[in-house]
Amino acid sequence: xxxxxxxxxxxxxxxxxxxxxxxxxxxxxxxxxxxxxxxxxxxxxxxxxxxxxxxxxxxxxxxxxxxxxxxxxxxxxxxxxxxxxxxxxxxxxxxxxxxxxxxxxxxxxxxxxxxxxxxxxxxxxxxxxxxxxxxxxxxxxxxxxxxxxxxxxxxxxxxxxxxxxxxxxxxxxxxxxxxxxxxxxxxxxxxxxxxxxxxxxxxxxxxxxxxxxxxxxxxxxxxxxxxxxxxxxxxxxxxxxxxxxxxxxxxxxxxxxxxxxxxxxxxx
Ligand code: ACM
Numbered sequence: 001x002x003x004x005x006x007x008x009x010x011x012x013x014x015x016x017x018x019x020x021x022x023x024x025x026x027x028x029x030x031x032x033x034x035x036x037x038x039x040x041x042x043x044x045x046x047x048x049x050x051x052x053x054x055x056x057x058x059x060x061x062x063x064x065x066x067x068x069x070x071x072x073x074x075x076x077x078x079x080x081x082x083x084x085x086x087x088x089x090x091x092x093x094x095x096x097x098x099x100x101x102x103x104x105x106x107x108x109x110x111x112x113x114x115x116x117x118x119x120x121x122x123x124x125x126x127x128x129x130x131x132x133x134x135x136x137x138x139x140x141x142x143x144x145x146x147x148x149x150x151x152x153x154x155x156x157x158x159x160x161x162x163x164x165x166x167x168x169x170x171x172x173x174x175x176x177x178x179x180x181x182x183x184x185x186x187x188x189x190x191x192x193x194x195x196x197x198x199x200x201x202x203x204x205x206x207x208x209x210x211x212x213x214x215x216x217x218x219x220x221x222x223x224x225x226x227x228x229x230x231x232x233x234x235x236x237x238x239x240x241x242x243x244x245x246x247x248x249x250x251x252x253x254x255x256x257x258x259x260x261x262x263x264x265x266x267x268x
Contacts, residue, residue, distance in 0.1 A: 001137040003033040003166065003192070004237035007215045007228050009200030012043030013055055019067040025235045031077050032134045034237070037198040038082035038109075038147045038172040039093065040064075045202035045209050046119050056086035059096055060104040072098045078132045080144055080196075082170035090121045095144045095170050097130055105130050111155070113148035127155065129162045140165055140242045147171040150178050150185060150195075160189035161257070165245040169195040173212045179227070187222035190256055191245050199231050220245045 006025055011017045018041055026034070038044075041064035042055035059065055064083060072079045078099050085094035085108070092108040093116055099105075108123030109116075129141045143159030145167060150156070159167055167185070171178065178195065186193045199213040215228035217238060226236055248256040 001032040001134045001140065001240060001242060002030060002237050003194060003240050004031055004217065004226075004235065005035045005194050005196035005215045005228070006235045007037065007197060007199060007213060008233040009198060009211075010037065010040055010043045012045065012202050013051065015041040015055065015057075015064045019064060021233070023067075023071060025233055026071065026075065027235070029235055029237055031075065031237045032137070033078045033080070033132065033140075033142065033166065033168070033194075034235075035168045035194045035196040036079065036081035036170060037196050038095070038170040039084050040082045040170070040198075042084035043202050044172050044198075044211075045204055047204050047206075049119075052084070052091055052119050053086070056084040056091050058087065059083065059085055059094065059106050065096060065098070065104065068096065068098045069102060069104070072100050073102070076100045078134075078142075080142070080168040080170060082146060082172070091119055092123065093120045093146060094123075095146055095168070097132075097142070097144060097168075099132060107144040107146070109146040109149060111149050111152050127158045127162065129159060129164045134242075137242060142166045142168055144168050144170075147173060147178075150181060153185070153188070156185040156189055156191070156193075160191050164191055165242040166192040166194065166240075169193060171195050171197045171215075173197045174209060176212060179212070179214050179216050182216055182218050183222045183224070186218035186220060188256070190220040190248050192220060192240055192242060193218045197228070199233070220247075
């Protein structure tokens, strides 16, 4: 199947410009699954609640979601995107899976990073996997996690144990660790991972924040199938065989799932 990411610098506060950029960058490309960065509609660095209210939207009927729906339909492809979500009087740092048949599924970031705690309610939905239909590959299970979720190995592990073959990872990374750490998340779970990071800076009068680009796609063996540029907008699509992820063997005698010694794990 054809899977990949779109890396760009969302314009803070301009969801319409961001959707235009996404449509332009996808151009004539063909793909079955595309992952976009975290908060791709709004940008990252909020100054006040008014901004957050104006830039967030309800799922599934908001403008950004509707635009993703038509892109998904036009491309006959599944799209995962970070989105600034408003639900009642709460705000979530969320991602959506938009399928070509019009179905939309939501994940809300469970591990909020730093000042995100000021703006967002921590995710209140279970980590789940979703079956997508892909021409030539049949039904594929994917999971979603968002940016800083990577540092809690339980997140990717839970998705993998629930059958995820591909972990879609919209991100706004500010540190340098994640791109290297995703080697371990992919290898320890034998899954594909697609980290779609953003580039550039969000600048406000009282400070700014820079993002590290270098989106990465890893194989279940921990191979870097693609590493993106630091600064450029890019839409990178590669061919992967998701069935490879169902084999959890490291060697003939070790199976990553069957060899787990759950009685020794006290993680609550
Ligand atoms: C992050 O979670 N956006 C660093």
